[in-house]
């Protein structure tokens with residue numbers, strides 16, 4: 001009996017359990033390679049722009065019916081093999097009272113950056129009562145999704161710390177690294193706080209019915225492996241540990257993480273996401289045995305002609321052909337100006353090409 005046979009998640013029906021996506025996460029044989037896209041919900045879809053009209057991003061995350069509708073849109077349109085919960089990595093921070101906003105075209109902006117030990121006191125624990133709209137939206141979704149699994153997610157401690165310390169998006173993460181190198185004790189305590197909050201946020205989603213979770217460490221590729229191991233990995237490992245007992249697959253993803261893939265696997269995930277810079281077979285070699293892999297078409301390829309998209313997709317599938325457990329995805333999120341038709345065709349193409 002593997003950890004995944006655990007009956008501890010009553011919300012995951014047997015049809016969901018037998019879905020291609022969850023089988024691939026468990027490295028079991030699949031009828032076809034499952035496909036989903038990071039940022040599959042969002043601005044590439046006209047139906048998304050329509051329902052979001054006049055509603056601020058963070059407000060929309062707190063409206064369960066709207067969240068459920070937006071989460072379902074790409075499943076209906078593209079026939080992807082998994083849904084990802086519509087929310088944002090800063091939602092749990094907002095929920096514990098951090099003054100922040102998501103500015104269109106910019107991203108999360110924090111009113112008062114976290115830079116000192118006194119600032120840490122603002123990062124209190126998250127409880128399910130802080131995010132009732134998450135539980136409610138997931139409850140609605142699991143019914144509507146049928147056998148299609150729902151992926152819950154959270155931002156990883158490093159990526160959340162970067163937004164909190166910088167006060168917003170950052171190219172070089174200079175204030176974040178200044179704390180990490182210059183005040184390692186404060187840094188460790190900050191990451192530990194964020195690991196607690198993130199673990200609690202993932203638990204809420206799993207208990208509401210999410211059948212997999214993804215930890216987004218989008219900006220961790222800015223670190224050298226030794227710094228990752230010393231200053232970040234313990235906090236990410238704590239998050240994976242916090243949800244291990246549920247037996248739901250845990251996915252770990254970051255951008256520009258070619259040099260970190262082995263350590264990201266070691267942090268405890270069941271599935272490691274690979275961006276487009278590392279071929280899947282090389283990614284598998286770096287991650288090591290016992291993990292499924294997710295990736296990794298360059299999202300910019302979708303702007304090329306269909307024949308090119310197909311040729312580049314074949315390259316990904318061929319490189320992943322020897323893997324036990326491949327989930328097809330882009331190497332990072334769908335760009336807002338992507339033609340949604342290109343995404344629908346891509347799902348169909350991967351399904352046809354890998355049908356067994």
Ligand SMILES: Cc1c2[nH]c(c1CCC(=O)O)Cc1[nH]c(c(CCC(=O)O)c1C)Cc1[nH]c(c(CCC(=O)O)c1C)Cc1[nH]c(c(C)c1CCC(=O)O)C2
Pocket residue numbers: 037038039040041042043057084085086087088089090102103104105106107108153216218333
């Ligand atoms: C770094 C990060 C953030 N948010 C997220 C990450 C990690 C993933 C990654 O690396 O891309 C995670 C995220 N954010 C969103 C989702 C929804 C689920 C999905 O993938 O479909 C997910 C998984 C919705 C969103 N989150 C955001 C949007 C766009 C806002 C809008 O549509 O009005 C969406 C659909 C806002 C946001 N939030 C953030 C950014 C950088 C932005 C974009 C700002 C902009 O360009 O306007 C922070």
